[in-house]
Amino acid sequence: MTKKMSSRVKTLSPSTTLAITAKAKEMKESGIDVIGLGAGEPDYNTPDNILEAAYRSMIEGKTKYTPAGGLPALKDAIIHKLQKDQGLNYTRKEVMIGIGAKHVLYTLFQVMLDPGDEVIIPAPYWVSYPEQVKLAGGVPVHIEGSSAAQFKVTAEQIREAVTPRTKAIIINSPSNPTGMIYSREELVQIAEVCKEKDIWIVSDEIYEKLIYGEEQHISIAQLSDDAKQRTLIINGVSKSYSMTGWRIGYIAGNVEVVSAMTDLASHSTSNPTTTSQYATIEAYNGPQDTVETMRKDFESRLEQVYPQFVAIPGFKVLKPQGAFYLLPDVSEAAKNTGFANVDDFAAALLTKANVAVIPGSGFGSPDTIRLSYATSIDLLEEAIRRIRTFVEENWKA
Structure with missing residues (x-):
């Protein structure tokens, strides 16, 4: 057949x-x-203290379903991390945990996009961005960051790429695959264009802890109240804590978006793996050495x-x-x-x-x-x- x-x-x-x-x-x-x-x-x-926390949770019988959007204790750990590292304040309703940052991004585009909606994706880009946009019925719009510009795009390039169908732009800093970082000044200019054009900012910050020399990680959500309101932070423990196989990522941002994503997860994946969530609580709350x-x-x-x-x-x-x-x-x-x-x-x-x-x-x-x-x-x-x-x-x- x-x-x-x-x-x-x-x-x-x-x-x-x-x-x-x-x-x-x-x-x-x-x-x-x-x-x-x-x-x-x-x-x-994965660090020993995280492995031990995962084992301990299983021995204690913490192996059942959790809320679809993640354990409240894990949300609290993420909220504390964002306040400590970025000075950003969120509530539990503004945080959702998913099965890795990739799944979180997939779920985000599913709830954000209607057929024909455009998402601006600076190139070079992570391979899954355009595919996930297409799966949600959206249209990837690529703008090139040249090697002369350290593979980064400018605010003016973004302004020229925006159309009435533009829904969002993805900013990945530090970047996969380039390893480049957007400076505060560059992000300020990008945030201004996004405010002017009224589009979402999807800020993929999965490599934020892996920065070298005198460089610093700046989340675009830190720059202003408006930037925070339109920024959807994507992050997780895969890279910083060597937990790629544990599959835990999260989003922090707009309540309506996060609520819709949680509802979708409840009908698709249920909760992230319970043991992985307890391991991640230890990753964020435990020693960082x-x-x-x-x-x-x-x-x-x-x-x-x-x-x-x-x-x-x-x-x-x-x-x-x-x-x-x-x-x-x-x-x-x-x-x-x-x-x-x-x-x-x-x-x-x-x-x-x-x-x-x-x-x-x-x-x-x-x-x-x-x-x-x-x-x-x-x-x-x-x-x-x-x-x-x-x-x-x-x-x-």
Whole structure:
């Protein structure tokens, strides 16, 4: 029996990140020594105090349903975190916990968008933003942040992109895949345009704790009362606490939006995993020293490997300010090693050099590849050696 699939799923592009990661895993399982620089997750285990809190909750019988929008105690922990870190005040009704920040974003677009509504998405962008907008019947509108502008977009670009159908803009700072951070001054200008045009701001702050040098994380919601009212903060524990598999994220913002999202979750996923919620309470309320230890380690790795990537022929690399990614422009390397495009070059790095990287085409940046340095320094340096050898041995110029 043949049945037609819905028109929604026909528009989807598969996740480039997950596809490459799966291919690399398959090669490893067949005995090939592949070094993966694709996965967007820390290589640390979840801190012991969080593991112990999760175990304790299970032993105490805390394994039943919770409210669809999350445990009140977890909402309180998030409210305290936002007040302490950003000076922002929220109530329980303005917070909803979901099954990872990805699920929270998906649910947000489902309740926010009607067919034809537009969402401005600066490029390079995280691969799931446009797909989630399309699944909600919306239209992704891409504006390019050039390498000359550190991959960031300007307030004027946003103003020019707004139409009567524009519902929101997504701001991701620090950014996946670029690692770049919007300054306070840049965010002030963006907030003014959003006020002028009366659009929502979806502020993805999942990498806020992973910032290097003298840079600081500023939430756009901090800038004014108006900015706070129109900003929907998305965050979670996946990156900062190395809890990617625990699947806990949250939204903080407008009561009506959060209430609608909670209602939708009650009919789709019920509550986030109870054990993960108790683990997250400990993550936010417990000691924070492991967060800083991990951040310092990532910064140290960046300082060691950045100049080595810059030295690879045909690689043009901006130094990131946060997260744990590099996004080099490798179009020259691809051309001079005989490849028609960067996607083919990235595929050859996997099959010929045994290094898994993510083609930038999935991020709206087809001349680049994304490299994660959330792995050991020994593996990173071996990966660089393999990439450099592959490029130099195949260079045709």
